[in-house]
Amino acid sequence: MRKRVLSGMRPTGKLHLGNYMGALYNWVRLQHEYECYFFIADWHALTTDYSDVSKLPENTREVALDFLAAGLDPEKCVLFVQSAVKQHAELHLLFSMITPLGWLERVPSYKDQQEQLKEKDLATYGFLGYPLLQSADILIYQPDFVPVGQDQVAHVELTREVARRFNQFYPKRLTAEFNVGVLPAVDIPILPEPKVLLTPSPKLPGTDGRKMSKSYGNTVLLSDPEPIVRQKLKPMVTDPARVRRSDPGNPEVCPVFDLHKVFSSAETQAKAREGCTTAGIGCIECKSWVADAIVAELAPIQERRHHYESNPSVVKEILHAGNLRAMARAEQTMLEVRSAMGLAPAEVGIAQ
Template sequence: MTENTSNTPRRRVLSGMRPTGRLHLGNYMGALYNWVKLQHEYECYFFIADYHALTTDYADPSQLKQNIFEIALDFLSAGLDPKLCTIFVQSHVPQHAELHLLLSMITPVSWLERVPTYKDQQEQLREKDLATYGFLGYPLLQSADILVYQPDFVPVGQDQVAHVELTREVARRFNHFYSPKRIVPGGNGSSAAVEPDPNYLLLPEPEVLLTPSPKLPGTDGRKMSKSYGNSILLSELDGDVHVKLQGMSNGGQRPTQHDPGDPDICPVGDMHRLFSEPIVLEHITTGCRTATIRCDECKFAAANSINRHLHPIRQRRQELEENPDKVWEVLDQGAVRAAARAEQTMVALRAATGLSRDRSGVRMDRSATRPEDQKDIRDLADFKDWWGLAPALLSRNLREVWRKNIVPVGTALKQDTEGVWLTLNNRRVFVAVATQNAGEESWAFSVKPKSYEILVLLCWQEDLQIRDFVIPQKLYVAPWTSAKKAAGKNNINFEVARVEGRYVLQLPDSAAIDITDTEAEYDIIGN
């Protein structure tokens, strides 16, 4: 393994498997073999999808826990290293179910009904009652599995690319409703448009990571599957592999052993291409085409090659079977790490959807808590004589009103310098004041070119109401840095404007930043 000497965070990958029992060579070559490689290059999360197992097998979960253990053994014995990746059980991280429920509120039913595998599996599994929401909604649960970790990539084969598209559509729809917005100027005389800001998407759309998915037939020539009874398990014993290979189809070739064959269209040839050394592959290829090697000899050689590849996997599996506590410890620790990452996503999503576990965004009914003759705290009609004051005096007065009357009680702030307060963790909060430009829905600010972690903009309207925007640095850091550089020793002059019902921050020579959703959001000061 090569050490990552760069300070750049590794890009994130997420994938999972349903626990249907011990894995076979098709599972291994189709996914697990590639996962083992990916863990050295990416920040990887690999999970056992036990919720998904219940979407079709809900009537009999008697083998579910055993199957979870079996697949965990296969994950670890095949080479997944808990020091390099996070391995966990889906249901052990409750954020999967929480996000699935949240996404179900915005996802049209028609999107789920059009998923190709929905009707296909209903047709193939007629003996099961799949007229359930769980089965209809399993693609959305897959989307939640992915999006809760905000991965850069989802590793799939070419035939699975379409499966990721629903996840991308769901993320796009969620961002349309809830992500911070930006104003996009219209072209050719068209009006400006409001769209999710691509720099601050709550649910970034994951990309497909195409991974090799070689052809690996079962012993009957069809796709390898335990339901077909044609699979070879990773944990298969040497002798059993030989028995299964001897019964393997040769694709209907070589009616007699004197007839030449074509290993390129033979299922046994596929096994050789994946598991045999080049010298063995060359020997059986020449022998098959010249009829100088019998099929049973070819199959015997293929079984040897498979056993050679599986030997270290079986050996690691045996060691783990003798120490099952170690396997469960890996899953427990993986669940803790996975939940910590998933919770980062859910904190932001709960806040955006009004489900946060604090009191942010709650505006008190002042009429119920104050005397009838007392106005709302943001109504400064009693201070209308201040409107024409010099900017410095006006700012000082309104900042004092802001700190005493508007900032929520209990918010920890300590004044540092004129207009600057410090939070408990010493983040700098700068409060700037502006009165509404005459006849316009805009406010002009002039601020010293310094850095602030939080910017509070007090916009005093002509109706003498104050609008207070509490803007985290992440929303404005890049254009602010550019404006500081351009301003030199001069102030940074910028504007807040109301555009199509939204409030935008317009810094010099930069795209407009939608700050509507930051109004009165004082919870960021305490975080």
């Protein structure tokens, strides 16, 4: 049997190149090697944007389109929407009964995001508890791996701690029967502690040189048409020391060259490096070359997106089928969890 992988993404609208290279690009490759579950985390969107949900349905649809456009294949992985699988909420509730408050307060992103999002009231249980909901999202599928970047390792470690604590309180009793007789009962953990699957995430700057992020307004969307891509890249910041066209530049401190490293061929990179360091080319020409490479990368993605945009019923069917598959798998785990915690109908004398 293939190892199982689980990951998800919050619906914040159309995805950009940073989302693609940071997660989707790797997910597309993982689906051929692992049993993969990928979901749109719409409940997680409420942890910071609960006061305005007007765009949530549209954003969920846009992310679904970008998932499919990027190459996620519903025949090779399970694509679903978090809120459609109510077992996530049930497991989150049960985890909240056993998780120490201090575990949540020490999650690095808790105070960091409060500092970054000062304009929002994040003094809510939902915001404090979202890492625990994330743990439920993961553990309910009993995965072997969670593909993340280095900055998400702490969240997976919390998930491992929650699984360990649950298994200590509620071990699964198993009696193995063999021809030679019956062995003593042994404890088998219900929730495996998933391992981190560190996925390569190249440095991808936005048009202002900072990390590509919607909050900075510096993104290139996967759905941006060619003229918009070129328009966004044209004023992109470059080596600050290269003031005049005749000044040689340093590609290693240039955000444009960081994009070349990700999207351009080795031949184009060599040409850009040579032209920059000798002042043989100007920044406008260098940007046009990286724009060529990005447009070529986006072409098949946008072709698939157009197909699914033109067939909304197909997208709806894909998500419905994925929701059902995810519910069935989640319920397998919940049957074990409820039984271990004395909550199964049979445990309290209620007929099935």
